[in-house]
Amino acid sequence: MQMSAVRTAVAEAASTVVLPVDAVLTCTGYTPDAVLEPHFFCGEYSVEFDRSMRRGMDTVELTCRVLVGLADDENAQRLLDALLSGAGSASLKGAIEAARGAPGQPALGGAADDLHVMRVQGYRWYEHQGAQYIGAELIIKIIGKGD
Known part of the structure; x- marks a missing residue:
């Protein structure tokens, strides 16, 4: 897999x-210098190489963050809750997993074999470039060929 793609x-x-x-x-798809909120970005990742022989498959855990502004504490958290829900039109899990493709087809437009949004963690206040946001992390498991 090419992680930039x-x-x-x-x-x-x-x-x-x-x-x-x-x-x-x-x-x-990268950690930005500054965010225009609400903002979702792909952050750090870890790769487990050679999950099958001869570079047949790698497994990636990608940490993504979503940050929401604090103009109104309660409404910011309601928006964040909608983004972190398991289903619905605002669900990041639903939107990302929709990019899995049809059965037997590659995920992410061919960039990976499959993916799964595993969990949400770190629901808290974040500081990014000196500004405060309410946010959380989404952990995505991605599998693909070991390029």
Whole structure:
């Protein structure tokens, strides 16, 4: 797998959510210098190489973050809760897993074999470039050929 292509495809999939407020989720496949909130981005990842013989498959755990502004504490948390839900038009899990492709087809437009949004963690206040946000992390398991 080429991680730049994987990260870009995950961000593109996340950008398809429909927010319950008059806003658009901005998304990047990399950790940005500054965010235009609400914002989703792909951060650090770990790779377990050679899950099958001769570079047949690698497994990646990709940590993504979603940050929401704090103009109104309660409404910011309601928006974050909608983004972190398991289903619905604002669900990041639903939007990202929709990019798995049809059965037997590659995921993320061919960038990976399959993926699964495993969990949400770290629901808390985040500081990014000196600004405060409410946010959380999504952990995505991705499998693909060992390029």
